[in-house]
Amino acid sequence: MGLEIEHPQQFLEEAKQAVAAYQVVSGQLKAQREEERQAATTLEKLRKETQERIQKTVKARGEEITATYDKQLSQVDGRLKKAQDERERARKEGVKGRIRKETEPLVTENRELRRQLAAILKKDHAPAFCKTGVFYTLFRPSGFGEIFACLLTFVLIFAALPF
Known part of the structure; x- marks a missing residue:
């Protein structure tokens, strides 16, 4: 100081x-x-x-x-x-x-x-x-499919007869 x-x-x-x-x-x-x-x-x-x-x-x-x-x-x-x-x-x-x-x-x-x-x-x-199988289907069907095929064949035949 x-x-x-x-x-x-x-x-x-x-x-x-x-x-x-x-x-x-x-x-x-x-x-x-x-x-x-x-x-x-x-x-x-x-x-x-x-x-x-x-x-x-x-x-x-x-x-x-x-x-x-x-x-x-x-x-x-x-x-x-x-x-x-x-x-x-x-x-x-x-x-x-x-x-x-x-x-x-x-x-x-x-x-x-x-x-x-x-x-x-x-x-x-x-x-x-x-x-042949067609013969047996037409003359001795043995099932629904064969019966149907047989009926279809007859329908076609009778439908074709008039002509």
């Missing part, structure tokens, strides 16, 4: 230097704060960009995994369907074979009966018309 009274000039010089130093430090502080704010803004911007890249990468990988999974799943489904079709085909073949085996005596008997009928008709000198 004594300096300002004893040497006021020196005191003012030191005060002036202190104020100048304060202003320099204050300017540096403002510059540092501005630099810090810019660095924080840049850092935040980089964080957002990094986060966006991470999200894009995760999304792309997720889509790739999903596509691969769907592809593999469709391949497995295809193989499963193929195996089921083969089993079904084998089952049908087995059923057809069983039916063929069970009806084989009947088919043989029918062939033998047709052969015997042809021999009888030949022995009796019957015309070839007697061996």
